[in-house]
Amino acid sequence: METRVSNSLSVAQSHKKAPPWLWPLLWGALLMISVVTMSAAEPLFRWIEPEARQVIYDRAGFVTLLGRHLFVVGIAALVTIIVGVAAGIAVTRSWGSDFLPLVAQLASLGQTFPPVAVLALAVPVLGFGTLPIIVALMLYGLLPIVRNTLAGLQGVEGDLKAAAHAMGMKPGQILRQVELPLAAPVILAGIRTSVTINIATAALGATVGASNLGDPIISGIVNGNMAYVVQGALTIALLALTIDSLFEVLQRQLRARSSDA
């Protein structure tokens, strides 16, 4: 891990412009270092909480917590991307346009509903554990994806679609070869917003018994141990930065593909 960091740093020095993968590698390395060596930082956390009996959260390893966190966010993201993009495509087709206002409204309703309230409603139905938090994340993450898919597809000039039609392209070919590639940067921006928000929101899962990086935070709040809170928050922040910078790279490559000669 350390060698990867030093590699990307030396690359950064030899070129004037930072290589695209620098930031995700850097944040990712920091994240891995912090989850693997959290216990080594005991003196630092002891300084935050000199009175506490224990300053390093140890009910589960940070690597395990990170893995569970990623699993929850990943499953929710996968489902929201499939459902959100499919819904966005469906309601911008001529046969689905009747449902456009409905879908747009449902998606924004999902976002106005606080995730805590979703959890409170989901637990009686789905029980404690991982499932309610996945449902809450799906509802919460759907809007940015649906909204951006709609904006991206509606932003494709009518002239272009008409030209594609007139050249003898079939509807499926127009969607795959013209509309989706042109809307891709906007759709990807929506996915980025959705996933980044959900990395933070997933921490709430700890309140309904889904073990993830929210555990140290909730436990820290309950027991009045600030060191736990910092450990959870720091790891979540590094995870969010890693994923967000990954999306930044993807977006930049997408943009470069259509604008470079």
Next chain:
Amino acid sequence: MIELSHVSKRFGDETAVDDISLRVAKGKFCALVGTSGCGKSTTLRMINRLIEHSEGDIILDGQAIDAYDPVKLRRRIGYVIQHTGLFPHWNVARNIGLVPRLLKWSATDVQSRVAELMHLLGLPVDEFGHKYPHQLSGGQAQRVGVARALAADPDILLMDEPFGALDPITREKLQDELAKLQARLHKTVVFVTHDMDEALKLADHLVVMREGQIVQQGSPLALLQSPADPFVESLLGGLERGLKQAALTRVKDHMTSMGPTLPSQSRIPGTFSLRQALSMMLRDHSDRLTVVDQHDVPVGELSLRRIIKEAQLDNGNPRE
């Protein structure tokens, strides 16, 4: 050959095209002219079934267009629109190769066809093949648009105000290129424009439309000589009509054999138009010009008196 007989198009209660009949022979250039909203673009789009006609028959090469599969029909008809409709995420070569790829040509065939067309339209492959539409000037982009329409070598070319968004100089240049291209390729062209000069310059057959109906159709000269009504006359330029007619007539056709040449007399190539000859006479304060061939050798003489006399004769018996 394209034949429309008693074709109408209604959108709800509105009649966009009202019982029109017209025939474009194979290899001929037909221009649909009229003010905006006269139904000329609708007429064009009915030919490749972007809009389905409500009544009448549209026959393509002896077969009603309803019998064709719309997608296959469009792939064998070239189509050029005003704002080019080039795909911004594809480079020039990929844009031009679209229809051949849809027709599942092999990659090498597509590549060589693209190169051939780019050469034909004066866009060097090395320089332009990898450029994206936003890196092209308006004129270059429209050349790519024309190349894309010609890619699968269609017999029929539909053009919807293709040069309408270009500056006057570029527009004129592309009109000249299109005329040359047409002289070589002999496509059956239907060309929509509101610019009468453009139509007069390019068309073999001129169709004037108003409020969904055809007001008059015929050769450009026939329309100039006897416009059917004041509307057609005003479209044709009112008082300028004489000059527009002169622009369509070549000096060669009105010259007489050489008289005694005055040394100071100006020279004009026989391929120039009478309009250019008249302009030259006004400029040089002269009523006679020496007509020369392409090697600048005098072959005849043009006199103002004779041009005017023959114009009267032409008006008396319109030539087709």
